[in-house]
Amino acid sequence: xxxxxxxxxxELFENYRCVVEQVHPEAAIxxxxxxxxxxxxxxxxxxxxxxxxxxxxxxxxxxxHPGIFVxxxxxxxxxxxxxxVKFMYPMISGLDALREAKWHRQKARVGLTxxxxxxxxxxEVGIIIELPSTALTADLLAQEADFFSIGTxxxxxxxxxxxxxxxxxxxxxxxxxxxxxxxxxxxVNVGVAEGIDVSI
Numbered sequence: 001x002x003x004x005x006x007x008x009x010x011e012l013f014e015n016y017r018c019v020v021e022q023v024h025p026e027a028a029i030x031x032x033x034x035x036x037x038x039x040x041x042x043x044x045x046x047x048x049x050x051x052x053x054x055x056x057x058x059x060x061x062x063x064x065h066p067g068i069f070v071x072x073x074x075x076x077x078x079x080x081x082x083x084x085v086k087f088m089y090p091m092i093s094g095l096d097a098l099r100e101a102k103w104h105r106q107k108a109r110v111g112l113t114x115x116x117x118x119x120x121x122x123x124e125v126g127i128i129i130e131l132p133s134t135a136l137t138a139d140l141l142a143q144e145a146d147f148f149s150i151g152t153x154x155x156x157x158x159x160x161x162x163x164x165x166x167x168x169x170x171x172x173x174x175x176x177x178x179x180x181x182x183x184x185x186x187x188v189n190v191g192v193a194e195g196i197d198v199s200i
């Protein structure tokens with residue numbers, strides 16, 4: 001995000017490998033590219049600013065630009081040979097988005113296999129639950145995700161229909177609002193029922 005261009009696959013791999021080796025045997029959980037909204041990348045001119053909070057950002061952007069996405073998926077898979085790696089998709093809105101992301105992951109796996117590059121075939125894949133649509137369909141998503149991570153900043157923002165970066169609505173940002181707590185409780189209940197980990 002600080003550079004003047006996207007890193008090459010090899011540059012990204014060296015960064016990920018270094019992190020994975022340093023935290024081993026703990027898991028390095030890597031989220032796929034999460035830009036747009038309040039996370040700007042100057043050299044990606046297709047990434048909008050704050051007006052993109054509900055538009056093209058995170059996994060939506062990755063699915064629109066699969067070249068960038070598949071490169072990162074390849075790197076994550078390659079890094080899994082050097083330690084304990086998991087990865088997760090941000091801003092998944094429902095099953096269709098998750099399945100499309102999984103299709104791209106399979107494409108990355110096939111490419112690595114054809115190139116005889118090894119990776120951990122059992123790597124766990126989770127999703128960040130930060131949209132009400134995701135939280136309310138958590139039971140369906142739990143059938144295809146290995147774990148959940150609740151992204152409370154965005155979840156509160158979208159549940160309360162406010163921009164947490166806007167000073168004029170900051171007083172409406174209520175982490176303990178009953179609706180927010182109920183959404184979180186629902187996700188936790190699903191995780192317990194389905195036997196998958198839920199973190200915040």
